[in-house]
Amino acid sequence: MTSRQIKILFIADIVGQEGFEIMADTLPRLQQKSELDLIIANGENGASGKGITPRIMQSYFELGINVITSGNHIWNKNKIFPMLDENPYILRPANYPPENPGHGFCQIQTRQGIEAGVINLQGRSFMNPIDCPFRTADQIIQKFAKDRVKILIVDFHAEATAEKIALGKYLDGRVSAVFGTHTHVQTADETIFPRGTGYITDAGMTGPMNSVIGLDTDVAIKRFISQTPSNYKIGIGNPVFCAVRITVEADSGKTLQIDRLQIKTK
Secondary structure, X not given: OOOOEEEEEEEOEEEHHHHHHHHHHHHHHHHHHHOOOEEEEEOOEOOOOOOOOHHHHHHHHHOOOOEEEOOHHHHOOHHHHHHHHHOOOEOOOOOOOOOOOOOOEEEEEOOOOOEEEEEEEEOOOOOOOOOOHHHXXXXXXXXXXXXXXXXXXXXXXXXXXXXXXXXXXXXXXXXXXXXXXXXXXXXXXXXXXXXXXXXXXXXXXXXXXXXXXXXXXXXXXXXXXXXXXOOOOEOOXXXXXXEEXXXXXXXXOOEEXXXXXXXXXX
């Protein structure tokens, strides 16, 4: 008997209104073409590049996104805090101290009725010194193993390339995929590790390419030259949709195919 194959789309960090608009235009066409079973998106930059609001969260769900992951900017808009407790499908990194609101992982049924887990973690290199993402991943994977959930997707929101690769290899064979986020530049290293874990160092950014990773170019340059704070201003123009699409074997949870996507406006 042939195992069912599950198609999963992970949408890279959505930045601002232009990110939302190109996603709203692109996602229905991808869904129609690929018959996606699970759609995950990193949404921590939805509110003008910093944080996410309940209204934006709802607009993502209405587009067909099943799980919203995040990172360090999830704390920028405190109106989202109650939603982090109330809605199990919007996540904050699991390795923040437990006193913070929200959930770091969730279990969800795919379109084909197969259980899947989504885990959100944050790196520590060049970022806040929170709890260990490696040990936190171990604990969460053990919980999913008790429920015999085979399909596990990890959003690792981290700055350092080495830390991302290390976690991907550490989890090889224990999760279906590790998708790096946070740096907003799509890397060309998508691969399937020897034990079946799909991996990419950074999925990229869904938002304005006429920017410096989402920030207005002039503001970004001024920050580097002056070395003083400047008000955040989101970039505008030349939006791009970045994502990673994988096919996972349902019985084993192993990734069979991985493709990175970069779709620009015509």
